[in-house]
Amino acid sequence: MDSRTPTPDGPRERLPNLFEVLQRRTTAPVDLYSFYIYMRDVQRSVDYLDFWLDVSQHMSLCRHYVRELRRSVLISTPELDKNGAGSKRSSQVLDNFDSNRGRTSSDQGPSQAQRQSGDERLSAFLRTDNTSNHKHSPHNSQGSELQRSEDNTPGSEVPPRPSYMNNPNSSNTSPLVNSNSSPNHTVARADIRASAEKILYTYLLPGAEREIILPQGILNDITNNIEKEGRDDPEVFDAAKGYVFQAMERDAFPGFLRAKALGNIVQPSMMLRLIVGLVALFAALWTAFVLIFLDAKRSTRCWEILPFTVGLYLLFSHQYMLDPILALAGYSEYTFMSFSRIKEPFVRKLLNRRALMCLAWVVLLDIILCCLFIFVPGRRL
Structure with a gap:
């Protein structure tokens, strides 16, 4: 999850929907913390919620990477920025994505098509950035070198369960903590790659530590995109994320509302x-x-x-x-x-x-x- 705590929407004269709960637009007793406890103690399927939250955090990591990339290009080429030609690719993707979020932050939440449009633009940029060997990367560090070496490494040789929370080329602090306020917390492309692999090895592969049940076609597509095609953009997990969201909305969320909005004991x-x-x-x-x-x-x-x-x-x-x-x-x-x-x-x-x-x-x-x-x-x- 993002380290920031979003301010809930104004008073609503209805029960919240699952999207509002997951986006932390609600307060107790129908907040995200209560839903997490319900999934853990009642549904016994908290791994599905953790998968959805980890994929959302992966999206935040990618968004922060693009934001840093845009900032670094503007700083390194100020004369292009003055002429309005600098960092067109990264800044346009990020600006369009952020403006899309601003237009759709209504009480009902954005529609499915509106939410996917920003994800698709960001994923398209990351795929383009990945194929260009990080020519516009803001990090001339060991992290970028590590990513270039990983791009040439078969998926079977990737260390098991890497963690973007503990990048060996950075401090032990999560790159998402205070990401918008502190310039010292940077995100390398290797962090995004490690984040995607961590989700794959933790939730999706057969025999994983917290394996979740998904249609075989979705699992095969994700595995092929990450291990063979070397993709790490958020669009890789779109099908699995949508499937998990619909499963929680259909099977768990109605019981959660009955337990927390119509009752107050466990x-x-x-x-x-x-x-x-x-x-x-x-x-x-x-x-x-x-x-x-x-x-x-x-x-x-x-x-x-x-x-x-x-x-x-x-x-x-x-x-x-x-x-x-x-x-x-x-x-x-x-x-x-x-x-x-x-x-x-x-x-x-x-x-x-x-x-x-x-x-x-x-x-x-x-x-x-x-x-x-x-x-x-x-x-x-």
Whole structure:
């Protein structure tokens, strides 16, 4: 992911979509962190989300490389820049891409065609830059030499699982950290190559450490593009990224919204409430019948309201996946017994309405049960 934290969009009168969550335009409890925990703990398929995020980070790495390339050409050829002819290739690609992002940053997010247009321009530039042996590279360093040697190296000889986070020719700091503010954090073409290979070796190859299931045709195309054609542009992963996005949108995201936008407790908490609620309700019924058959006074039977209230409250919390008091207080459960404030306005409204409905059912059934067992005539056996 990009190191920067984007500012979420203004208040929306609807639930967010998956694109908005992945772009970090939402806040708790429907933010990216909550979705990551849901994919890890409930869906057990966090590798798919990590793959999507790593591909997005690869795109950011490529964009930063083009931005640095444009800056270096403008600095090295100021007379061309004055005449309006300098760095036409890199600057035009980057300017068009950035302007496309600015035009499509609406509340609904850009359309699929608009998002792909910027990626295609950037990928086309990187492919052209790759075939020109980095004549316009801003780095006359060992990193560029390493990349040129890798271009002549077969894919089978590439070291396993290289990491763009730890480039041997740079510091241990990620090249994406403070990439827009510090000129010391530079990105070489070798970093982009290593990033693409890392994604391939981590998620896609058979037997990979975090292998994800993709159609064989997509896997073959990616492997051929990276290992045989030497490509490392973001367009290589477009088909896999789109497939993973659609899979998460279809299989995981609806359950995430049900769990976080309509409820505020997690699965372990729900099971605990179910068990304790059943025990409390059984104890309430047992106590009520005992007091009836002992012909206890009605004033004594009034204490039955306590176990009945506890049992009904916990059972309805399990049924609604919601703790009403916690929701009205403005909190949601991230993990078991770990709470965070609800910051998404529309979700806050939904949870408040459901909490009031849940409490109304608890009070109604509590009154019915208490009246039934308090006012029924006693009979001592």
